[in-house]
Amino acid sequence: MATIATVDLRQWRAGGAAADEVCRLVDDGLRRAGFLLVTGHGINPELPARVRQAARYFFRLPGEVKQQYASTQPGLPGWLGPGLEANGYSEGTATPPDMKETLGFQAQTPTGDHDVDRRWFNPNIWPVEIPELRxxxxxxxxxxxxxxxxxxxxxxxxxxxxxDALTALAHNAMWSSNINHYPPLTVTGPAQAGQFRIGPHTDFGTVTILDREPGAGGLQVYTDEAGWEDAPFDPTALTVNIGDILAYWTGHRWRSGRHRVLAPPVSAPDEELISLIYFHDLSPEARVVPLAKPVAVSDRLEPVVAGEYLAAKIDAISL
Structure with a gap:
C-alpha cells in the first residue's frame, strides 16, 4: 500500500541527509493517510509476544471473573466487556457495538487535582489470576x-x-493503553449489518502506536484516493497513526488517520487477534495553538485545550 510510508528510525538517529529523508517521508506519509510503518524502534519482538500470551489467559477467564476488573467507562482502567463501545459514534456514525473486549490502562502521574486525576490518572487494575502480566x-x-x-x-x-514543540506540551501526558481482544466468529456469532471489530473512526490524541497481528478481519485504512484498503503488515514494524490533536496542531496539513477493524470473517471463523495499543495525549491543561501558513493548510484555527477535547471524544463513543 504505497500511501503508507515506512520510516526507519535508525536513519533518523543517524542525522544528516538520512534524517532529512526520513522527515520528508513522514511529512508525505502523514499528509496522505495519517499512518506510518515504523522500523528500527528497538523493541525486542519477544516482549509483545509474552504480553499477548499473558493477556490471552486473562481473556479466556470466565466472564464473572473478568467482571471483577470491570471499567466504569471507556478510557478508564480495567476490563471493558463486549457491547460497551462503538467507535463509529465519534465521527457521527451510528453503528452496532464493536466486537471486542479490552483491558485498559492509564498514566500513573496524578496532579493532585481531584477532578483531573479521576479522569486521566486512575490507578491501574491488574488481574491477580495473571500475575506475570503486570x-x-x-x-x-x-x-x-x-x-x-x-x-x-x-x-x-x-x-x-x-x-520540543510537541514534547513541551506533554510533560504530564494523559496516555492510555489498551490490550484489545478480538474474539473469533465462533464466539461472537455473525456480525450485524454495519458491525465491526472496531468501527470507523480517527484517534483523538497525538500519536497511536499499534503492535498488531495480521488477520483476515484486520486493520483497514481510509484515504480519499483509494477508499478503504487493508493496512500493510510488516512483522518488524510498528503501525503508527496520528490523531485529531496532532492533525489540528498542523493546521490540517496532516490528516488524522481514519481506520477500522473488520468483523470476524466467515472464511476464518476461528480467527482470534490481540492488539497492543498505546494512545499518547498531551498534558490535560495543554493549550494547542495550531501552526499557521505556509505550513498549515487551514489558517487561523482557534486554540483548544487537550483535556477538554479528549473528554468530549471519549464520552461520544460510550454506550
Whole structure:
C-alpha cells in the first residue's frame, strides 16, 4: 500500500541527509493517510509476544471473573466487556457495538487535582489470576513512552519546528493503553449489518502506536484516493497513526488517520487477534495553538485545550 510510508528510525538517529529523508517521508506519509510503518524502534519482538500470551489467559477467564476488573467507562482502567463501545459514534456514525473486549490502562502521574486525576490518572487494575502480566506490560509501557517522545520530536522537526514543540506540551501526558481482544466468529456469532471489530473512526490524541497481528478481519485504512484498503503488515514494524490533536496542531496539513477493524470473517471463523495499543495525549491543561501558513493548510484555527477535547471524544463513543 504505497500511501503508507515506512520510516526507519535508525536513519533518523543517524542525522544528516538520512534524517532529512526520513522527515520528508513522514511529512508525505502523514499528509496522505495519517499512518506510518515504523522500523528500527528497538523493541525486542519477544516482549509483545509474552504480553499477548499473558493477556490471552486473562481473556479466556470466565466472564464473572473478568467482571471483577470491570471499567466504569471507556478510557478508564480495567476490563471493558463486549457491547460497551462503538467507535463509529465519534465521527457521527451510528453503528452496532464493536466486537471486542479490552483491558485498559492509564498514566500513573496524578496532579493532585481531584477532578483531573479521576479522569486521566486512575490507578491501574491488574488481574491477580495473571500475575506475570503486570511486570511484562509495565516494561512494554516504558518502551512506548520513550518511542513516543522520539516520534513527537521527529514530527516537530519534519515540519520545521523546534524539536520540543510537541514534547513541551506533554510533560504530564494523559496516555492510555489498551490490550484489545478480538474474539473469533465462533464466539461472537455473525456480525450485524454495519458491525465491526472496531468501527470507523480517527484517534483523538497525538500519536497511536499499534503492535498488531495480521488477520483476515484486520486493520483497514481510509484515504480519499483509494477508499478503504487493508493496512500493510510488516512483522518488524510498528503501525503508527496520528490523531485529531496532532492533525489540528498542523493546521490540517496532516490528516488524522481514519481506520477500522473488520468483523470476524466467515472464511476464518476461528480467527482470534490481540492488539497492543498505546494512545499518547498531551498534558490535560495543554493549550494547542495550531501552526499557521505556509505550513498549515487551514489558517487561523482557534486554540483548544487537550483535556477538554479528549473528554468530549471519549464520552461520544460510550454506550
Amino acid at each position: 511486570g511484562l506490560y509495565e516494561i512494554y509501557l516504558v518502551y512506548m513512552e520513550r518511542l513516543t517522545h522520539e516520534l513527537l520530536t521527529l514530527c516537530a522537526v519534519a515540519l520545521g519546528q523546534r524539536p
